[in-house]
Amino acid sequence: MELKEIIKTIALFDSLTDTQIDSMKAYTETISLKQGEKLFQVGQEAKNIYLLLEGKVSIQVQLSSRPENMSIVVLQKRGQLVGWSGLIEGSHYTATGNCLEDCQLLKIDGQQFLATLRQNPETGFTVMYEIAAVISQRLRNLQSVVLKTI
Numbered sequence: 001m002e003l004k005e006i007i008k009t010i011a012l013f014d015s016l017t018d019t020q021i022d023s024m025k026a027y028t029e030t031i032s033l034k035q036g037e038k039l040f041q042v043g044q045e046a047k048n049i050y051l052l053l054e055g056k057v058s059i060q061v062q063l064s065s066r067p068e069n070m071s072i073v074v075l076q077k078r079g080q081l082v083g084w085s086g087l088i089e090g091s092h093y094t095a096t097g098n099c100l101e102d103c104q105l106l107k108i109d110g111q112q113f114l115a116t117l118r119q120n121p122e123t124g125f126t127v128m129y130e131i132a133a134v135i136s137q138r139l140r141n142l143q144s145v146v147l148k149t150i
Contacts, residue, residue, distance in 0.1 A: 003028065006106065010051055010079040015126040023116050027109035032102070039082065039097035039105070046085035046093045049110050055103030057082055059138070060096045069096065072141045081134045086110030 007013055007021050007028065016024075030053065033039060039050060039057060056076040060069035072095065075082055085091045087110045117124030 003030065006030065006053065010106070012051065012079060012081065012127060012130055015123050017120075017123070020116055020120065020123065024108070024113065027112040029107050030104060031107045032104050033099045035099055035101045037099045039099060039103075040093045041096045042093055044093050046083065046088065046091045047110060049084055049086040049108050049113065050082040050097075051106040051108070052076070052080045052082055053078060053104040053106060055105075056100040057103060057105075058098045058100050060098060061094070062096075073138060074100065081131060084131060084135055084138075087114060087131065 003025050004021055007016075007024055013021065031050075033055075040046070042062060052075050056074060058071045059073045059075065059082070060071050062069050082097055082105065083093060085093050086108075089111060114124075117127055
């Protein structure tokens with residue numbers, strides 16, 4: 001499937017115009033990772049966001065009260081956002097993304113994606129609102145994990 005068609009299958013991008021999707025092709029690619037590979041690690045500079053196409057990714061954090069990493073969410077649905085820290089300039093990933101099975105993802109340059117959204121504030125608001133909802137849910141998951149360890 002052509003990259004433009006793949007992008008169009010992602011619900012997060014429903015409000016984007018064909019022109020905006022065409023501009024995304026310059027800074028978006030599909031990547032494949034094998035089971036056990038890390039997509040990103042805590043502390044790594046966050047330049048990209050990812051959207052799951054196939055597979056399963058565990059988002060894990062290290063709690064100071066435990067020696068092992070704790071999974072806060074397992075992503076396995078097409079179109080789920082992974083690595084949203086890449087949208088914040090100068091940011092670093094705050095969790096580790098581990099592939100629990102072979103994965104295919106869209107890799108998107110976070111700053112170039114923001115530039116596309118800034119060109120049309122109405123569309124940008126809609127997309128960023130959806131991303132904020134994802135972040136909110138992930139923070140609730142993290143809070144639940146932390147409370148279970150206390």
